[in-house]
Amino acid sequence: MHMNDSSARHIHETFAIGIVEQGKTFFNYRNEAHFAYFGSVVVINPGDVHANGSLLQESCTYRMMYPSNALLQQAMCKMTGEGQKIPLFSNPIIQDNLLAQKIYKFHQDLETPPHLLESEAILIEILTQLFGRYADEKMAFNLIGKENRAVGQIKDYLQANYTANVSLKQLSQITHLSPFHLTRVFCREVGLPPHAYLTQLRVVQAKKLLSQNWEISQVAVETGFTHQSHLNRHFKRIMGVTPRQYKLMSKNVQD
Structure with a gap:
């Protein structure tokens, strides 16, 4: 989903994963202010109250995806070989240029007739890098x-x-x-x-x-x-x- 609007305080039933594509933004997350700018990766846990908006009246555009909890749980099982609980994230803002590029490419691929093998592989790389490096609880891969x-x-x-x-x-x-x-x-x-x-x-x-x-x-x-x-x-x-x-x-x- 391609978005550029500020929002009131709200929650999502699923993880919200994306990147800031243009401008600067702030997140009120767990009653703390977090700042993100071009290239930042954003991860919001399911059920966590948050709000966001652009800074200094500067336009902000970001791309988000909302994978279902069932899909992520299935992915966790395939990655670890066991029914590991989906780990959460304490910090909603991640600075990782390579990860941001992969998320951006995944979004671009969805806007054109997809090459299935490439899109699926990129999604696996995104989830592996995101949960393997930045989740609060480290994953033990097969x-x-x-x-x-x-x-x-x-x-x-x-x-x-x-x-x-x-x-x-x-x-x-x-x-x-x-x-x-x-x-x-x-x-x-x-x-x-x-x-x-x-x-x-x-x-x-x-x-x-x-x-x-x-x-x-x-x-x-x-x-x-x-x-x-x-x-x-x-x-x-x-x-x-x-x-x-x-x-x-x-x-x-x-x-």
């Missing part, structure tokens, strides 16, 4: 064992289905590991989370098609990117040049 077979299964599946909008649920069903655990296992063994590995596969295939003088818009469709701008962004990040530049370089080499 230990990672030798799941080489599961990693091989995931790689084979992604290589065969790189154009599909693959979800963590699908990979979980294939490997019989929880989405959280398989993401950690895959990242440890491969060096990338599943969604980033899938993007690499798509870029490799895009290079082949561009070398064959395919139209860039058609390459985006054939390699599983939502649209051409997604291909451009990921291709430039990985290869250091745009698809158009790569296509021209390939043509010059062939000539």
